[in-house]
Amino acid sequence: MIILLLGAPGAGKGTQAALLNKKYGLKHISTGDLLREEIKNNTPVGKKAAAIMESGALVPDDMILGLLKNALNAGGKGIILDGYPRTAAQARELDRLIKAMGEKIKAVVNIKLSEEEIVNRIIMRRQCKKCGNIFNLRFMKNFDGKCPKCGSGDVYQRPDDNEAAAKHRLEVYRAQTAPVVEFFKDKDFYKEVDGIRPAEKVFEEISKFIEK
Numbered sequence: 001m002i003i004l005l006l007g008a009p010g011a012g013k014g015t016q017a018a019l020l021n022k023k024y025g026l027k028h029i030s031t032g033d034l035l036r037e038e039i040k041n042n043t044p045v046g047k048k049a050a051a052i053m054e055s056g057a058l059v060p061d062d063m064i065l066g067l068l069k070n071a072l073n074a075g076g077k078g079i080i081l082d083g084y085p086r087t088a089a090q091a092r093e094l095d096r097l098i099k100a101m102g103e104k105i106k107a108v109v110n111i112k113l114s115e116e117e118i119v120n121r122i123i124m125r126r127q128c129k130k131c132g133n134i135f136n137l138r139f140m141k142n143f144d145g146k147c148p149k150c151g152s153g154d155v156y157q158r159p160d161d162n163e164a165a166a167k168h169r170l171e172v173y174r175a176q177t178a179p180v181v182e183f184f185k186d187k188d189f190y191k192e193v194d195g196i197r198p199a200e201k202v203f204e205e206i207s208k209f210i211e212k
């Protein structure tokens, strides 16, 4: 069973994927995370991907495909895919991969959000180096520089979460990724949700859709 999460950068795909993982035990595969792992490990793919990602552009398909295939093969029975497909070509590739695995798409959830809110959220997003928690200053009353989950002061901003890269990512999203919805929007497993609401509310709606 495969669930695809669509939506602009910053729309909340990672947050929803974490909630889905917790409730249903589905494995979260994020192509962005796979690439960041390559960068961390200083692999040849990571070395090439770093500057591209930092600019907000897409990395070439051939760099993603191997990582994605490995993750899908290791993924087991239930998978949430976040960050792929990002182009029409990737959508066709994914269709081939899923068929070859003998798998099926259970749901495609598109999280919608205004562009203004997206940029605000992206530039306020932070991550804890110690525990990996991703949080947003936009939703916190006061921020003392510490991770709200583990209290570590080792909090950082993703290198592509500055305003210039965020705007570029949005342009790429508009031109290349938003059209991917055409592949799914007429299917009965397709669902749009309004991402402006609190994460728990968005999750409630997604859960209902998946369980129906």
Ligand code: ADP
Pocket (backbone or CB within 6 Å): 008, 009, 010, 030, 031, 032, 033, 035, 052, 053, 054, 056, 057, 058, 059, 060, 061, 064, 082, 083, 084, 085, 086, 090, 160, 169
């Ligand atoms: P966001 O959803 O906030 O944009 P991601 O972590 O999904 O963040 O992606 C970060 C970056 O990783 C993208 O801007 C892009 O450079 C690269 N990336 C991730 N997934 C893909 C993909 N499927 N194809 C090409 N590039 C990708």
